[in-house]
Amino acid sequence: MAKGEHEMVVRVLASGLHPTVRTRASGSHYTGAGQLPLVPGVDGVGRGPDGLLRYFALGPTALGAMAERTVIDTRLSVVVPEPADAVTLAAAMNPALSSWVPLRSRVRLEAGQGVLVLGATGQAGRLAVQVARRLGAGVVIAAGRNPEQLARLPQLGASALVRLGEPDADPALGELGAGVDVVLDYVWGDTAARVMAALASHRSEPTRPLTWVHIGSMAGPTAPIPGAALRSARLQVIGSGQGSNSPSQILAQLPDLVLAIRQGAFEVDARAVPLPEVEQAWLDSTGGGQRLVLVP
Numbered sequence: 001m002a003k004g005e006h007e008m009v010v011r012v013l014a015s016g017l018h019p020t021v022r023t024r025a026s027g028s029h030y031t032g033a034g035q036l037p038l039v040p041g042v043d044g045v046g047r048g049p050d051g052l053l054r055y056f057a058l059g060p061t062a063l064g065a066m067a068e069r070t071v072i073d074t075r076l077s078v079v080v081p082e083p084a085d086a087v088t089l090a091a092a093m094n095p096a097l098s099s100w101v102p103l104r105s106r107v108r109l110e111a112g113q114g115v116l117v118l119g120a121t122g123q124a125g126r127l128a129v130q131v132a133r134r135l136g137a138g139v140v141i142a143a144g145r146n147p148e149q150l151a152r153l154p155q156l157g158a159s160a161l162v163r164l165g166e167p168d169a170d171p172a173l174g175e176l177g178a179g180v181d182v183v184l185d186y187v188w189g190d191t192a193a194r195v196m197a198a199l200a201s202h203r204s205e206p207t208r209p210l211t212w213v214h215i216g217s218m219a220g221p222t223a224p225i226p227g228a229a230l231r232s233a234r235l236q237v238i239g240s241g242q243g244s245n246s247p248s249q250i251l252a253q254l255p256d257l258v259l260a261i262r263q264g265a266f267e268v269d270a271r272a273v274p275l276p277e278v279e280q281a282w283l284d285s286t287g288g289g290q291r292l293v294l295v296p
């Protein structure tokens with residue numbers, strides 16, 4: 001039952017099975033509640049007793065969104081104008097926020113600037129290509145491993161593609177990225193360190209600011225950043241997540257992103273799965289292909 005002034009019990013309509021849902025449940029995410037038993041689910045779309053449709057995010061709670069009902073903090077929610085597709089919103093908000101928030105509130109991308117998306121073949125990376133374009137990027141270089149997903153990216157806004165894992169990937173990124181202003185990095189690990197070194201050694205103007213935004217750690221939790229990269233280029237490494245972005249910084253970005261997704265601004269790959277099939281959905285490894293969305 002809802003207790004606090006800002007708490008509300010909502011009927012959940014859709015909740016995405018994001019990587020963060022899995023890592024919070026396994027106890028390895030830095031925002032985890034550290035409690036068991038745990039109902040997983042970090043965000044979703046639901047309807048409250050006031051009849052309004054809301055996108056909501058959940059703090060570190062053991063009462064997650066993968067349920068018929070959950071308790072939300074209305075301050076972490078935004079009312080969604082209807083009609084709206086709950087499954088698409090639940091699939092897209094978490095991965096899209098990963099680029100939308102830093103590009104709008106941390107880096108403040110300027111029209112015409114260049115962006116490199118490192119790890120562009122997952123849900124968040126594919127949305128990052130589209131978000132960067134929508135926010136005015138002049139050039140978006142997309143780097144990722146999966147060749148089929150990579151090949152889809154030009155139609156979503158990528159100007160150039162680099163296949164990670166190929167022997168010439170690092171020098172190719174160095175050359176293509178010589179003039180980029182922002183890197184959105186979902187990969188981290190050794191890959192990020194190598195690409196950082198390649199970019200730093202190819203800068204068209206070494207003093208041109210380059211902001212490297214660490215967002216995800218798909219290739220490893222640590223990256224051996226070469227000191228020479230920091231000395232030879234005006235490289236600034238920042239992280240974007242809960243903590244480095246304040247709650248108010250994130251919340252301020254929700255309404256515009258909800259509207260953009262609702263208007264169909266982005267291609268979103270989502271598959272609705274009935275909540276009783278959660279066990280199989282949890283075991284399914286979909287990679288970056290489709291975002292599974294639990295529907296009670």
Ligand SMILES: NC(=O)c1ccc[n+]([C@@H]2O[C@H](COP(=O)([O-])OP(=O)(O)OC[C@H]3O[C@@H](n4cnc5c(N)ncnc54)[C@H](OP(=O)(O)O)[C@@H]3O)[C@@H](O)[C@H]2O)c1
Nearest residue numbers: 098121122123124145146215216217218219240241287288
């Ligand atoms: N900080 C934030 O605000 C925020 C928000 C949302 C998500 N994230 C993080 O962003 C990351 C991606 O999330 P997502 O929703 O896009 O997940 P996703 O849809 O599951 O995609 C993950 C992709 O990572 C790629 N990958 C895995 N291991 C890799 C490696 N060793 N080298 C290069 N690429 C690798 C895979 O691409 P291939 O198929 O090409 O191998 C996979 O498709 C996760 O770490 C997530 O926690 C952060």
